[in-house]
Amino acid sequence: MVKVAHVQLCSCCGCLVSLADTYEKLLDVLNSIELVYCQTLADAREIPECDIALVEGSVCLDDHHSLEVAEEVRKKAKIVVALGACAATGGVTRYCKGNQMSKPVHSSFSPLTEVIKVDLAIPGCPPSPEAIVSVITAALNGDMEYLQPFAEFAELGSEACGCDVISKVVNKSLCMGCGTCASACPTRAIEMLDGRPNILKELCIKCGACSVQCPRIRFPGLIEKIE
Amino acid sequence: MNPFGAYKKVVSARSTLKEVLKKSQDGGIVSTAFIYGLENNLLDGVVVADNAGEFQAVPKVATTPEEVLEAAGTKYTVCPNISVLKSAVREYGCEKIGVVGTPCQVRAIRKLMKYPVGFRHVPDKIALVIGIFCMENFPYNGLKLIVEEHCGVKMEDVVKMDIGKGKFWVYTRWGETKTVKLKETHPYEQIACHVCTDYTAELADISTGSVGSPDGWSTVFIRTAKGEEIFNKMVEDGYLEVKPIEEVKPGLGLVEKLALQKKEKNAKEIEHRKELGLPVPY
Numbered sequence: 408m409v410k411v412a413h414v415q416l417c418s419c420c421g422c423l424v425s426l427a428d429t430y431e432k433l434l435d436v437l438n439s440i441e442l443v444y445c446q447t448l449a450d451a452r453e454i455p456e457c458d459i460a461l462v463e464g465s466v467c468l469d470d471h472h473s474l475e476v477a478e479e480v481r482k483k484a485k486i487v488v489a490l491g492a493c494a495a496t497g498g499v500t501r502y503c504k505g506n507q508m509s510k511p512v513h514s515s516f517s518p519l520t521e522v523i524k525v526d527l528a529i530p531g532c533p534p535s536p537e538a539i540v541s542v543i544t545a546a547l548n549g550d551m552e553y554l555q556p557f558a559e560f561a562e563l564g565s566e567a568c569g570c571d572v573i574s575k576v577v578n579k580s581l582c583m584g585c586g587t588c589a590s591a592c593p594t595r596a597i598e599m600l601d602g603r604p605n606i607l608k609e610l611c612i613k614c615g616a617c618s619v620q621c622p623r624i625r626f627p628g629l630i631e632k633i634e
Numbered sequence: 635m636n637p638f639g640a641y642k643k644v645v646s647a648r649s650t651l652k653e654v655l656k657k658s659q660d661g662g663i664v665s666t667a668f669i670y671g672l673e674n675n676l677l678d679g680v681v682v683a684d685n686a687g688e689f690q691a692v693p694k695v696a697t698t699p700e701e702v703l704e705a706a707g708t709k710y711t712v713c714p715n716i717s718v719l720k721s722a723v724r725e726y727g728c729e730k731i732g733v734v735g736t737p738c739q740v741r742a743i744r745k746l747m748k749y750p751v752g753f754r755h756v757p758d759k760i761a762l763v764i765g766i767f768c769m770e771n772f773p774y775n776g777l778k779l780i781v782e783e784h785c786g787v788k789m790e791d792v793v794k795m796d797i798g799k800g801k802f803w804v805y806t807r808w809g810e811t812k813t814v815k816l817k818e819t820h821p822y823e824q825i826a827c828h829v830c831t832d833y834t835a836e837l838a839d840i841s842t843g844s845v846g847s848p849d850g851w852s853t854v855f856i857r858t859a860k861g862e863e864i865f866n867k868m869v870e871d872g873y874l875e876v877k878p879i880e881e882v883k884p885g886l887g888l889v890e891k892l893a894l895q896k897k898e899k900n901a902k903e904i905e906h907r908k909e910l911g912l913p914v915p916y
């Protein structure tokens with residue numbers, strides 16, 4: 408049995424809803440994993456030793472508990488997964504621009520990737536249930552080839568942004584105008600103009616979904632196997 | 635070098651639907667498959683490239699055969715079809731979606747099916763992926779320049795464009811035909827096409843193009859079980875006429891030649907980019 412923990416830092420629960428939203432797939436996964444820690448779904452007070460920790464949310468630098476939990480997760484888990492934009496890049500905790508002031512202030516939040524070493528990061532706000540299941544399944548099977556883009560995204564950390572599709576794809580003459588980035592964006596921060604993405608920076612929360620999804624940055628060979 | 639990718643069967647085919655043949659680019663395979671799918675409940679929405687006037691292309695979710703017909707025919711310009719895929723699920727509530735796209739767009743679809751990071755509840759609703767052969771594409775301004783400057787035809791007067799026999803063809807509503815040698819159109823190509831090594835949409839369920847088959851017919855690769863199932867049903871129900879590819883002219887040899895040409899030329903461009911230290915998709 409593989410031991411999995413779900414740990415929540417400063418977040419909105421959206422990633423947890425996404426995790427729970429895997430319906431029957433979650434049951435499949437649960438048959439091969441033991442959910443050893445999850446404040447909402449399991450009855451455990453302390454984070455136990457585990458194989459995989461899915462961590463959602465960013466770390467509040469003004470709250471020592473938050474920092475301690477982050478460090479504890481790193482000690483207890485073999486694989487730490489930054490689940491979703493807040494943990495991976497800061498997401499809305501850093502970049503939301505609604506008309507309500509966040510408390511504490513935006514500058515107080517650091518993505519997990521800036522606080523501890525994270526092995527894998529799943530972009531998106533929230534990440535799709537399918538992506539969560541795929542990552543857990545690949546981790547269970549030790550399918551490092553599949554996980555490689557998530558490992559790279561973990562290293563990129565808070566550097567990810569909608570501008571990546573401009574600087575890494577459009578500006579490098581690699582964009583062929585498929586529109587995947589626009590469709591992937593959870594905040595509709597991307598519109599297609601003359602067959603190219605245009606980033607509305609007021610709306611971008613730097614979740615990283617667009618650039619991770621773009622087939623012109625990364626096209627792992629295993630995608631070619633279609634049947 | 636494998637020219638076509640994996641496939642189960644390749645044939646030459648043509649629609650039997652008159653209204654399709656009137657509007658379609660070639661044998662009308664794409665529009666017929668979508669109409670068949672919608673009429674027989676195999677699909678409840680399809681993503682197509684609509685003509686937004688003067689051959690500008692806009693992606694559209696079509697839910698009726700009439701809308702499919704309106705979007706028939708090739709627009710030789712970039713049309714970000716995948717950008718509306720999520721709204722097909724969210725706004726149109728489709729559960730069985732058909733998508734048509736150029737080979738690069740088909741690749742984008744396969745990537746989002748395997749790595750669905752920004753596509754919650756979308757991959758399981760993609761019911762049919764049709765790819766169209768593609769050598770290169772043009773930004774709209776490039777296309778307009780080819781038509782207006784090189785062919786001397788106003789965009790508003792164009793009823794059809796085609797690429798074949800080494801030329802770019804423009805047909806006007808006055809019944810005129812103008813051509814320009816493909817060599818002269820190369821400068822206006824989308825540069826991103828030069829790192830693309832897929833000619834026949836190798837990752838689609840069904841891919842189709844004009845090359846290889848006689849005028850008005852299409853060459854069709856059936857690649858997956860899903861593609862095979864719907865294709866066979868269409869033939870059984872009399873929506874398509876089919877001929878063995880060996881019996882038509884110019885035949886598969888020409889498709890192979892062009893597919894290999896694209897692969898070799900663009901593989902060189904990829905190497906060249908690497909030498910310059912420029913990124914390539916990896």
Ligand SMILES: Cc1cc2nc3c(=O)[nH]c(=O)nc-3n(C[C@H](O)[C@H](O)[C@H](O)COP(=O)(O)OP(=O)(O)OC[C@H]3O[C@@H](n4cnc5c(N)ncnc54)[C@H](O)[C@@H]3O)c2cc1C
Nearest residue numbers: 658659660662663664665682683707709767768843844845
């Ligand atoms: C840029 C481009 C280059 C092509 N190059 C070749 C080639 O080198 N050799 C070859 O044999 N065939 C090529 N084709 C394919 C060919 O032009 C026809 O699209 C194909 O044969 C299908 O014809 P049909 O009669 O079956 O489809 P139809 O029934 O006419 O339907 C065509 C479908 O394609 C969609 N479509 C039209 N334009 C675009 C676009 N720009 N992007 C995405 N979808 C679109 C339409 O919405 C429609 O649903 C190219 C197509 C494009 C768009």
Ligand code: SF4
Nearest residue numbers: 582584585586588621
């Ligand atoms: S996803 Fe498609 S449209 Fe967006 S940047 Fe990449 S290639 Fe361009």
Ligand code: SF4
Nearest residue numbers: 569592611614615617
């Ligand atoms: S543009 Fe959209 S998908 Fe890209 S990083 Fe910003 S919010 Fe995320």
Ligand code: SF4
Nearest residue numbers: 737738768771827830
């Ligand atoms: S040549 Fe390749 S990249 Fe260019 S439009 Fe065609 S399939 Fe897309």
